Amino acid sequence: EPEVTQTPSHQVTQMGQEVILRCVPISNHLYFYWYRQILGQKVEFLVSFYNNEISEKSEIFDDQFSVERPDGSNFTLKIRSTKLEDSAMYFCASSEDGNTEAFFGQGTRLTVV
Amino acid sequence: GIQVEQSPPDLILQEGANSTLRCNFSDSVNNLQWFHQNPWGQLINLFYIPSGTKQNGRLSATTVATERYSLLYISSSQTTDSGVYFCAVDRTLYGNNRLAFGKGNQVVVIP
Numbered sequence: 001e002p003e004v005t006q007t008p009s010h011q012v013t014q015m016g017q018e019v020i021l022r023c024v025p026i027s028n029h030l031y032f033y034w035y036r037q038i039l040g041q042k043v044e045f046l047v048s049f050y051n052n053e054i055s056e057k058s059e060i061f062d063d064q065f066s067v068e069r070p071d072g073s074n075f076t077l078k079i080r081s082t083k084l085e086d087s088a089m090y091f092c093a094s095s096e097d098g099n100t101e102a103f104f105g106q107g108t109r110l111t112v113v
Numbered sequence: 114g115i116q117v118e119q120s121p122p123d124l125i126l127q128e129g130a131n132s133t134l135r136c137n138f139s140d141s142v143n144n145l146q147w148f149h150q151n152p153w154g155q156l157i158n159l160f161y162i163p164s165g166t167k168q169n170g171r172l173s174a175t176t177v178a179t180e181r182y183s184l185l186y187i188s189s190s191q192t193t194d195s196g197v198y199f200c201a202v203d204r205t206l207y208g209n210n211r212l213a214f215g216k217g218n219q220v221v222v223i224p
Contacts, residue, residue: 031209031210033209033210035212037154041216042199042214042215042216042217043156043199043201043212043214044214045211045212045213048209048210048211050209055209056209056211058211089154091156093210095209095210098205098209098210099143099144099205099210100144100161101144101146101158101161102144102146102210102212103158104148104156104158106153106154106155107154107155107156109154
């Protein structure tokens with residue numbers, strides 16, 4: 001069964017460093033998303049991406065964040081200068097179109113020290 | 114934005130028991146999904162159910178869109194059912210999913 005895959009599963013980084021989280025969405029899906037879950041809290045929407053551009057972003061998705069689809073399969077989230085409060089589980093998701101079921105990857109646990 | 118309330122927040126079950134989890138939402142929706150977050154943090158898709166009833170093994174779900182709620186039924190619970198169950202909704206008709214999640218139902222199944 002097709003699935004969304006994320007790498008790495010866990011990343012530890014120093015405060016102020018840049019990190020890139022990687023995702024391979026399901027191959028025939030056209031919409032891609034990033035969500036975040038701070039430990040013990042609910043999952044929050046960060047950004048959606050369609051047709052090689054951001055289609056919607058939340059207030060959390062500020063200038064330190066960026067997304068990119070560098071080739072035909074990968075979808076990345078870059079955090080430019082990490083802060084302690086960026087520590088969270090980051091989920092990538094994809095859907096066939098904007099209104100159908102979204103499928104989530106297994107997550108990347110980011111720890112900023 | 115749309116509000117999602119899940120109840121009960123915490124539930125302890127004896128193995129073999131049945132349970133019902135509830136999700137209320139504040140506006141009409143075009144997408145509703147139930148997820149199970151396992152102890153490793155993975156979000157597992159359970160149901161895509163903006164309306165109607167679906168069953169998958171021991172789990173079933175019903176969404177009554179006109180009354181703005183959805184129910185997830187767990188029958189004959191097993192210890193592997195432990196984890197957090199999330200309801201997530203989106204009201205966008207055209208465009209991209211922007212799922213709003215509830216705070217979850219923390220379920221512990223004891224042997």
